[in-house]
Amino acid sequence: MDPLKQKFAEKSQALKAQIKSLLKERGDTKVDEVVLRQVFGGMRGVKSMVWETSQLDPNDGIRFRGYSIPELRDLLPKVPGGKEPLPEGLFWLMLIGEIPTPEQVKWVTDQWTRRSIVPEHTFKVLDSLPVDTHPMTQLSTAIVSMQTGSVFARRYAEGMNKSEYWDATYEDTMNLIARLPRVAAYIYRRTYHGGKHIAPDISLDWSANFAHMLGVEGEDFKSLMRLYLTIHADHEGGNASAHATHLVGSTLSDSYFSLAGGMNALAGPLHGLANQEVIKWIFRMLDTLGTRRPTKDQIKDYVNSTLAAGKVIPGYGHAVLRQPDPRFIEQKRFAQEYIHGSEIIDVVWKCFEVIPPILQGLGKVKNPWPNVDAHSGAILVHYGMKEFSYYTVLFGVSRALGVLSALCWSRALGFPLERPKSVTTKWVMEYLEKQEVSANN
Numbered sequence: 001m002d003p004l005k006q007k008f009a010e011k012s013q014a015l016k017a018q019i020k021s022l023l024k025e026r027g028d029t030k031v032d033e034v035v036l037r038q039v040f041g042g043m044r045g046v047k048s049m050v051w052e053t054s055q056l057d058p059n060d061g062i063r064f065r066g067y068s069i070p071e072l073r074d075l076l077p078k079v080p081g082g083k084e085p086l087p088e089g090l091f092w093l094m095l096i097g098e099i100p101t102p103e104q105v106k107w108v109t110d111q112w113t114r115r116s117i118v119p120e121h122t123f124k125v126l127d128s129l130p131v132d133t134h135p136m137t138q139l140s141t142a143i144v145s146m147q148t149g150s151v152f153a154r155r156y157a158e159g160m161n162k163s164e165y166w167d168a169t170y171e172d173t174m175n176l177i178a179r180l181p182r183v184a185a186y187i188y189r190r191t192y193h194g195g196k197h198i199a200p201d202i203s204l205d206w207s208a209n210f211a212h213m214l215g216v217e218g219e220d221f222k223s224l225m226r227l228y229l230t231i232h233a234d235h236e237g238g239n240a241s242a243h244a245t246h247l248v249g250s251t252l253s254d255s256y257f258s259l260a261g262g263m264n265a266l267a268g269p270l271h272g273l274a275n276q277e278v279i280k281w282i283f284r285m286l287d288t289l290g291t292r293r294p295t296k297d298q299i300k301d302y303v304n305s306t307l308a309a310g311k312v313i314p315g316y317g318h319a320v321l322r323q324p325d326p327r328f329i330e331q332k333r334f335a336q337e338y339i340h341g342s343e344i345i346d347v348v349w350k351c352f353e354v355i356p357p358i359l360q361g362l363g364k365v366k367n368p369w370p371n372v373d374a375h376s377g378a379i380l381v382h383y384g385m386k387e388f389s390y391y392t393v394l395f396g397v398s399r400a401l402g403v404l405s406a407l408c409w410s411r412a413l414g415f416p417l418e419r420p421k422s423v424t425t426k427w428v429m430e431y432l433e434k435q436e437v438s439a440n441n
């Protein structure tokens, strides 16, 4: 058994035993109450799921296994001379809860290189799609097409014992993550660069090889990819891409089907597609205003016109966060450190000053601050990656790390089919009536 799998087996079996006795002794303990607003309001805040890999605090933001993003930048191994953390290290941390050594991270990089061969038919499936197919449609299609190689599906058909589900899920997860950069780069090159593909460079780490295959040159872009693929990886279990992956996986659909489900959720404009929408919105604003250096008053007027047209300001607001997203702040830190004198990044920073008070003034927006998607596009534009409709694919490649490591945990802990209760509005009315009657008696 490989060293990561061995550690995961030990940790997960120990926790499984702990949960078993916890539920036996304290299974009826109340941990939450649900009010009608939550039933109709997208289940905001309802505690109903276990997600080991990360936890989100409304004010502090995301912590991966207890570590904030700045802490991870200090603690996770880097390439020699590099300053940004390697996502391979974050994957190790999410999977077993320990900061890995540089040797352990190197082992993950080597494993993913070894497992990175994409089946030929996946390229054929992609090539059969019209070239202007949205990159997220291509990503989802490519992931499902690789399901033909699912270890879980094969072993399940052969009669696998349920105590081995985690093992097969781990194998699929490692294979799928290993192949994603090649698939995602293939989508990029076929869509925007006339199908001129770039062969992988197996001497590079996972992110740098992805940057290389995309064809965006320069060490700084490689550093950006390492950071980008780290900070987008996980945001606890209730966000739409994580929850969708979790729900699909709970039916014992394998890692491929589950991740495709998650990616389809990520493709919505209220979730991951917002990174495309932000930069589109910014460029539309600049074109409308006829300047690349808008004043704060000009931005203010444009924000108000967007709101008056009944649209949201993309990149702002969040279902959980109540402070500027630490992932936004981290990207701002990156831009301050690596990039100087960029007009487009300047616009993002001006928006950060102008937009929150306007949203606050509406009186209904619970979080007026920027989220992760408010900054990423401008940095990509700076490095020459100007194909906005591709941006959510980058988010997706990163998100796979979190949701698939969590899927390994779900299978290891033996979590059951997810099946919450729904009600009709008629049921709600009758329930309220009954409550009134009993209160009056």
Ligand code: CMX
Binding pocket: 239, 269, 270, 271, 272, 273, 274, 311, 312, 313, 314, 315, 316, 317, 318, 319, 320, 359, 364, 365, 366, 367, 371, 372, 373
């Ligand atoms: N611009 C304008 N109005 C906004 C807004 C924004 N950025 N954010 C929230 N609102 C509005 C909501 O549309 C809602 O209006 P109605 O009552 O008229 O329907 C009201 O404020 C209350 O919403 P909320 O409780 O503050 O926010 P939700 O939890 O319902 O939604 C989110 C969260 C992210 C969908 C929302 O803030 C939004 O639409 N933001 C813009 C899209 C975006 O950036 N999404 C990316 C999020 C991060 C990610 O997943 O990648």
